[in-house]
Amino acid sequence: MPLSDVKVKIDILKPTTLVGLGIxxxxxxxxxxxxxxxxxxxxxxxxxxxxxxxxxxxxxxxxxxxxxxxxxxxxxxxxxxxxxxxxxxxxxxxxxxxxxxxxxxxxxxxxxxxxxxxxxxxxxxxxxxxxxxxxxxxxxxxxxxxxxxxxxxxxxxxxxxxxxxxxxxxxxxxxxxxxxxVGSVTWxxxxxxxxxxxxxxxxxxxxxxxxxxxxxxxxxxxxxxxxGITASGEFIDVLHGKDWVKLNIETSIQTALSTTDKIPYTNEGFALLESQIVTVLETAFTNGIIAPDEDGQPVYSVQSKGRSEMTDENRKNRVYDGLSFTFELAGAVHTAEITGEIII
Incomplete structure (x- = not known):
């Protein structure tokens, strides 16, 4: 991974221009x-x-x-x-x-x-x-x-x-x-x-x-x-999608930090960072990483804490750790079980 001031950790819970990852x-x-x-x-x-x-x-x-x-x-x-x-x-x-x-x-x-x-x-x-x-x-x-x-x-x-x-x-x-x-294909x-x-x-x-x-x-x-599995039995596209989301959120937020004169340590500043995550997750939905709900809308959520919820130490050191997100994997069909009847 390239140098970055942003770290994203994603845990997979069961059941429950952006960077590509193919080189x-x-x-x-x-x-x-x-x-x-x-x-x-x-x-x-x-x-x-x-x-x-x-x-x-x-x-x-x-x-x-x-x-x-x-x-x-x-x-x-x-x-x-x-x-x-x-x-x-x-x-x-x-x-x-x-x-x-x-x-x-x-x-x-x-x-x-x-x-x-x-x-x-x-x-x-x-x-x-x-x-x-x-x-x-x-x-x-x-x-x-x-x-x-x-x-x-x-x-x-x-x-x-x-x-x-x-x-x-x-x-x-x-x-x-x-x-x-990433997300558009099963292996x-x-x-x-x-x-x-x-x-x-x-x-x-x-x-x-x-x-x-x-x-x-x-x-x-x-x-x-x-x-289309890794040696653990996990599907390759699941882990590949996880990596894509992680890297692109890190890259998007790092770009925002680097290209903005100043992102203030305020709720408004935190909202700007939150918008970077939303943009990546929307693209992840379009690519097929994130599942739709019954109405065809992406199943993800982004949570952000306000300035008043940050510790004095974090405010002093200019560290914001109040962003988190969840999403539901779209997955893919690998096998099918079909029941039929013959009527005489």
């Missing part, structure tokens, strides 16, 4: 590198200048851009795995780990991380990192069913179980869906260009889903993603 970072393990550099590429041709067609990085990027109009307009690439000088005489060298790289670049403009040329240990460490942050996602391609269980229960890990090592369904998934307006039922559907038996697919993973299969003659 991927390809994090590649490169033990021969001398340093890690974060670069963004707007095309495969530009990326190929640094990563040839035979590299794992190029193959991930190619799978992203192969999704056509749905693909993001850029991808980011950085590396890890090289040794660096620590300046410590007892331990003069240290390996720049996947965790080091994620810490270094976490505030950059990406929302999904793909891993290239890595092992299971790297995948697990990245999964643990994002679970701790509770923001953004790591997307993993896992060929072995036995590996799936170590990610089960993790909100911020998307696991794609696919046994074909020469295909990149994790990258294709992000290229096909992540760049669409289930989606076709992925360049990915071969797998002929899993029903019980095998159920076990994949129970482990918190998704697959690419054929249903009713159409190739599609089998689910």
């Amino acid at each position: 991927p970072l390809i994090l590649v393990k490169n033990t021969s590198a001398t340093e890690s550099v974060y670069r963004e590429y707007g095309s495969l041709e530009s990326l190929k200048q640094n990563y040839g067609e035979s590299t794992a990085t190029y193959k991930k990027a190619a799978a992203i851009f192969a999704q056509g109009d749905n693909a993001p307009n850029k991808v980011a690439v950085a590396s890890f795995g090289h040794e660096f000088e620590t300046g410590d005489t007892e331990n003069p060298k240290q390996v720049f780990s996947v965790r080091n790289a994620l810490e270094e670049y976490f505030d950059k403009d990406f929302h999904f991380v793909l891993l290239a040329a890595v092992n299971a240990e790297d995948r697990l460490e990245a999964s643990k990192f994002f679970e701790e942050k509770s923001y953004k996602f790591v997307v993993l391609k896992v060929a072995s069913f036995d590996e799936l269980e170590q990610y089960t229960g993790k909100d911020r890990t998307i696991v794609f179980h696919h046994p074909l090592v020469d295909e990149e369904p994790d990258a294709a998934l992000i290229g096909a869906i992540a760049n669409k307006p 289930k039922f989606k076709n992925l260009v360049g990915v071969t559907p797998q002929d899993f038996k029903v019980d095998t697919l159920e076990n994949i889903h129970k482990a918190g993973a998704i697959a690419f299969v054929t249903k009713a003659g159409r190739n599609q993603t089998s689910e």
Whole structure:
């Protein structure tokens, strides 16, 4: 996340120009590198200048851009795995780990991380990192069913179980869906260009889903993603929507603070901040994140405390913590149960 004076915390209660979140970072393990550099590429041709067609990085990027109009307009690439000088005489060298790289670049403009040329240990460490942050996602391609269980229960890990090592369904998934307006799409039922559907038996697919993973299969003659969940079983679009609301409220209020000569510590000033939240929530409703009521109106509320309710300490330090909001998720239909009758 970028630097900000605004912090938004959203808890999901069960049952109960804005920033997009579709840019991927390809994090590649490169033990021969001398340093890690974060670069963004707007095309495969530009990326190929640094990563040839035979590299794992190029193959991930190619799978992203192969999704056509749905693909993001850029991808980011950085590396890890090289040794660096620590300046410590007892331990003069240290390996720049996947965790080091994620810490270094976490505030950059990406929302999904793909891993290239890595092992299971790297995948697990990245999964643990994002679970701790509770923001953004790591997307993993896992060929072995036995590996799936170590990610089960993790909100911020998307696991794609696919046994074909020469295909990149994790990258294709992000290229096909992540760049669409947040809230407008579920991650289930989606076709992925360049990915071969797998002929899993029903019980095998159920076990994949129970482990918190998704697959690419054929249903009713159409190739599609089998689910739209993270490793915890939570739906990707729910968490993606949560991130969108959080970031855009922070960005909107930060912009108001930065572009207004002065927002007074008064009820009028607080109302200006409240209006920023309302604008974001209205857009979230339009995009499909927030549910409508029976009359088609968005189901959300914004609460604000007045100046008289603020503590002396907060007034002294110019801290306003009197804003809060709730909304009802729109969700999506993933299965249907239909009852019929035959009349003789």
